[in-house]
Amino acid sequence: xxxxxxxxxxxxxxxxxxxxxxxxxxxxLEEVHHADIAEIIDELTLDEATYIIKLLDSTKTSExxxxxxxxxxxxxxxxxxxxxxxxxxxxMDTDDAADIIxxxxxxxxxxxxSEILDEEHAEHIVELLRYDxxxxxxxxxxxxxxxxxxxxxxxxxxxxxxxxxxVTRVHSIYVVDDKNRLKGRLSLKDLLTASSRANISDIYxxxxxxxxxxxxxxxxxxVMQKYDLEAIPxxxxxxxxxxxxxxxxxxxxxxxxxEKDYQMAAGISEDVEADDSILRLTRARLPWLILALLGGxxxxxxLGTFDAAMQEHAALFFFVPLIAAMAGNVGVQSSxxxxxxxxxxxxxxSLWNRLIKEVLLSLxxxxxxxxxxxxxxxxxxxxxxxxxxxxxxxxxxVIVIASLIGTFVPIILDKFGIxxxxxxxxxxxxxxxxxxxxxxxxIAKMILGF
Amino acid sequence: xxxxxxxxxxxxxxxxxxxxxxxxxxxxLEEVHHADIAEIIDELTLDEATYIIKLLDSTKTSExxxxxxxxxxxxxxxxxxxxxxxxxxxxMDTDDAADIIxxxxxxxxxxxxSEILDEEHAEHIVELLRYDxxxxxxxxxxxxxxxxxxxxxxxxxxxxxxxxxxVTRVHSIYVVDDKNRLKGRLSLKDLLTASSRANISDIYxxxxxxxxxxxxxxxxxxVMQKYDLEAIPxxxxxxxxxxxxxxxxxxxxxxxxxEKDYQMAAGISEDVEADDSILRLTRARLPWLILALLGGxxxxxxLGTFDAAMQEHAALFFFVPLIAAMAGNVGVQSSxxxxxxxxxxxxxxSLWNRLIKEVLLSLxxxxxxxxxxxxxxxxxxxxxxxxxxxxxxxxxxVIVIASLIGTFVPIILDKFGIxxxxxxxxxxxxxxxxxxxxxxxxIAKMILGF
Numbered sequence: 001x002x003x004x005x006x007x008x009x010x011x012x013x014x015x016x017x018x019x020x021x022x023x024x025x026x027x028x029l030e031e032v033h034h035a036d037i038a039e040i041i042d043e044l045t046l047d048e049a050t051y052i053i054k055l056l057d058s059t060k061t062s063e064x065x066x067x068x069x070x071x072x073x074x075x076x077x078x079x080x081x082x083x084x085x086x087x088x089x090x091x092m093d094t095d096d097a098a099d100i101i102x103x104x105x106x107x108x109x110x111x112x113x114s115e116i117l118d119e120e121h122a123e124h125i126v127e128l129l130r131y132d133x134x135x136x137x138x139x140x141x142x143x144x145x146x147x148x149x150x151x152x153x154x155x156x157x158x159x160x161x162x163x164x165x166x167v168t169r170v171h172s173i174y175v176v177d178d179k180n181r182l183k184g185r186l187s188l189k190d191l192l193t194a195s196s197r198a199n200i201s202d203i204y205x206x207x208x209x210x211x212x213x214x215x216x217x218x219x220x221x222x223v224m225q226k227y228d229l230e231a232i233p234x235x236x237x238x239x240x241x242x243x244x245x246x247x248x249x250x251x252x253x254x255x256x257x258x259e260k261d262y263q264m265a266a267g268i269s270e271d272v273e274a275d276d277s278i279l280r281l282t283r284a285r286l287p288w289l290i291l292a293l294l295g296g297x298x299x300x301x302x303l304g305t306f307d308a309a310m311q312e313h314a315a316l317f318f319f320v321p322l323i324a325a326m327a328g329n330v331g332v333q334s335s336x337x338x339x340x341x342x343x344x345x346x347x348x349x350s351l352w353n354r355l356i357k358e359v360l361l362s363l364x365x366x367x368x369x370x371x372x373x374x375x376x377x378x379x380x381x382x383x384x385x386x387x388x389x390x391x392x393x394x395x396x397x398v399i400v401i402a403s404l405i406g407t408f409v410p411i412i413l414d415k416f417g418i419x420x421x422x423x424x425x426x427x428x429x430x431x432x433x434x435x436x437x438x439x440x441x442x443i444a445k446m447i448l449g450f
Numbered sequence: 451x452x453x454x455x456x457x458x459x460x461x462x463x464x465x466x467x468x469x470x471x472x473x474x475x476x477x478x479l480e481e482v483h484h485a486d487i488a489e490i491i492d493e494l495t496l497d498e499a500t501y502i503i504k505l506l507d508s509t510k511t512s513e514x515x516x517x518x519x520x521x522x523x524x525x526x527x528x529x530x531x532x533x534x535x536x537x538x539x540x541x542m543d544t545d546d547a548a549d550i551i552x553x554x555x556x557x558x559x560x561x562x563x564s565e566i567l568d569e570e571h572a573e574h575i576v577e578l579l580r581y582d583x584x585x586x587x588x589x590x591x592x593x594x595x596x597x598x599x600x601x602x603x604x605x606x607x608x609x610x611x612x613x614x615x616x617v618t619r620v621h622s623i624y625v626v627d628d629k630n631r632l633k634g635r636l637s638l639k640d641l642l643t644a645s646s647r648a649n650i651s652d653i654y655x656x657x658x659x660x661x662x663x664x665x666x667x668x669x670x671x672x673v674m675q676k677y678d679l680e681a682i683p684x685x686x687x688x689x690x691x692x693x694x695x696x697x698x699x700x701x702x703x704x705x706x707x708x709e710k711d712y713q714m715a716a717g718i719s720e721d722v723e724a725d726d727s728i729l730r731l732t733r734a735r736l737p738w739l740i741l742a743l744l745g746g747x748x749x750x751x752x753l754g755t756f757d758a759a760m761q762e763h764a765a766l767f768f769f770v771p772l773i774a775a776m777a778g779n780v781g782v783q784s785s786x787x788x789x790x791x792x793x794x795x796x797x798x799x800s801l802w803n804r805l806i807k808e809v810l811l812s813l814x815x816x817x818x819x820x821x822x823x824x825x826x827x828x829x830x831x832x833x834x835x836x837x838x839x840x841x842x843x844x845x846x847x848v849i850v851i852a853s854l855i856g857t858f859v860p861i862i863l864d865k866f867g868i869x870x871x872x873x874x875x876x877x878x879x880x881x882x883x884x885x886x887x888x889x890x891x892x893i894a895k896m897i898l899g900f
Contacts, residue, residue, distance in 0.1 A: 296772025322746025
């Protein structure tokens with residue numbers, strides 16, 4: 001079943017484009033899935049890609065456009081007339097069409113919308129554009145199958161056949177009253193197994209999960225995952241059925257969110273890919289590096305205040321990167337666990353209990369590591385016993401403080417309504433570097449006395 | 451629609467359990483969704499949880515059991531007899547039942563399977579247990595709706611009604627030949643809109659995406675996401691239809707993989723949660739910390755070899771944490787971007803091009819940061835011009851090397867078939883600390899001469 005976009009395949013297509021052998025191109029691409037068309041387009045030059053988009057039927061190209069990276073799509077759309085874009089949009093589901101239009105300039109938006117021939121489709125798109133991108137309203141499509149509670153099963157089947165023509169996947173059939181208010185749902189299975197003489201009101205299930213247009217994307221994803229839903233109806237403030245969110249959009253949403261969290265944790269502040277331009281990658285990477293540099297200045301200053309120790313205890317300075325690395329690693333571990341707990345809403349128990357647990361946990365980890373450090377320091381590196389003990393005790397203290405910072409900074413940010421995911425990666429390592437070094441030298445000073 | 455498990459609600463349930471007011475309990479929980487039952491169980495003691503599981507109907511508790519964390523479920527199952535577990539499994543889809551059985555001890559497995567009354571169900575579960583957990587065979591369920599290509603639409607509808615009773619969600623209808631070989635698919639929509647006099651062979655779509663029992667989980671997820679599939683049929687080596695994987699399992703799979711990658715990047719080596727025991731958390735966190743400690747020993751040794759510089763250029767040592775932090779952060783950024791490219795299979799172009807790009811990118815980042823460092827060092831910290839230049843040039847070199855390590859270590863691991871996700875977090879920061887410090891002092895020595 002695997003379709004491979006090989007170099008030869010691409011070269012063959014490029015040759016056909018160059019020689020304008022349209023019939024052969026159409027024949028070759030006829031059976032190719034739109035997701036594969038998108039992969040092919042990704043390998044072509046802009047002009048070649050535009051040629052393909054214009055040549056192929058828009059039922060296929062509209063879906064392929066949706067699969068492309070935003071920047072590739074943007075350049076292709078720039079090459080198309082408003083009328084040509086409108087044609088593509090006619091063949092898209094309303095949610096996809098709205099997403100594409102949202103990427104256009106204000107002026108272009110108006111032009112494209114006015115070129116859409118199907119007025120109802122255009123109206124739906126305009127409606128969707130009103131909602132926040134990250135809300136159920138922004139994620140939903142207008143396409144769905146609904147029946148009136150007062151219909152009979154037979155009438156319902158006839159009506160559904162008509163509606164289903166415009167809906168990619170049926171999922172659930174929603175039941176509404178005369179005012180379009182959501183009353184319940186009907187599964188295709190129920191309909192298949194119901195007697196044809198029954199009425200909808202006799203067979204529909206009145207318990208139905210739904211969200212409102214203003215429900216946040218994260219919450220929609222959470223509810224759909226928790227209840228294993230493949231589609232969820234969306235109602236407006238009056239309880240009227242206005243759309244539905246389907247699982248494929250939620251899969252994309254979950255993947256995007258996971259990628260964002262991962263990038264945030266790695267100190268990347270924009271959604272970038274390895275193949276993006278150097279300028280774009282720099283823009284995404286530099287901000288956190290500058291923050292780390294400022295943190296570095298602070299650690300330089302902190303170390304400077306302990307320069308009196310250099311004469312007698314030079315080796316203390318050799319342990320600085322070890323201490324800083326342990327503080328950073330422990331902090332990142334702690335923050336990662338807390339962040340996942342916050343994201344899954346699985347963090348239970350009081351703050352006090354969490355504090356005690358984290359202290360015990362880091363004492364245990366710290367003691368094990370300090371033991372290894374003292375043994376290693378004395379036997380491998382040949383340090384004096386008391387020096388080893390000093391570094392060991394400092395290490396334990398640093399680990400306890402680092403793990404408390406890692407645990408509580410995200411929790412506190414979350415309490416203040418700031419995205420707790422900020423408190424990971426460079427932020428945690430930088431602040432833990434500074435605190436780690438400060439604690440290390442303070443304790444060393446107390447024990448060794450300089 | 452939101453159901454909230456409040457403290458009062460849990461206390462009320464605990465009171466009802468204590469006083470054995472079963473009728474009230476059953477009434478209270480009758481309308482509660484199984485995913486919410488799981489949340490309630492999570493808040494109860496083991497004995498209370500077992501009481502609820504035994505009291506409620508197993509159609510509901512079996513689904514609730516699936517939603518629980520593995521360790522909670524394990525303890526509850528330990529409290530149930532093999533016959534009681536078998537009853538729960540009877541009400542589960544085969545894939546879920548197989549997952550549960552796989553968690554039991556070898557001896558218990560045999561006992562439980564022999565207690566399953568529905569022989570076909572038991573056989574299906576045993577079949578699924580043969581496959582690797584992370585393959586299409588291990589992810590699939592036996593429940594699906596299939597029709598023979600030689601049937602008529604009317605006959606098909608009758609047969610389907612019978613089959614659909616046992617299938618939670620129909621999705622696609624698969625078409626097979628007399629030898630059960632997968633021939634194509636039929637959507638419910640097609641069936642609804644087809645003439646009742648048609649034959650299946652006239653209306654089915656012979657292009658159907660499928661995977662084999664041995665296809666890896668990641669590949670199944672990739673194909674289903676790429677082609678927006680909600681279910682994919684699974685065939686055996688003979689092309690016979692043996693099961694299907696549904697999107698809800700893939701959603702769980704994607705989320706688990708994302709969590710694993712995130713934890714790996716944070717230096718956590720087992721799948722843990724904030725509420726796990728201190729021992730379990732220590733087991734997950736200590737391995738990478740020990741590795742970082744060993745890395746720390748190396749950096750101590752490296753620094754020790756440059757102790758001659760301490761007399762004249764003490765300030766060089768103050769910059770060690772800054773240099774190490776920049777090396778670590780840059781390395782993690784680079785590796786995160788490459789890892790996502792590897793995971794999405796979106797990494798294109800030759801290694802040579804990637805090398806040039808990464809060098810240019812890090813030179814650009816490095817130059818900007820070195821500029822800030824020199825300006826800041828001279829004006830804020832009052833360093834000598836040449837000293838600032840030395841640290842600045844070292845910083846650029848460190849950033850270039852760190853970003854090359856971050857980029858190419860995952861690529862090389864991947865080429866050798868090792869999980870490239872290993873090459874992030876503590877591994878990259880530790881090795882970059884060492885290389886960073888080595889490069890920094892080597893360059894400083896060349897410029898300042900000590």
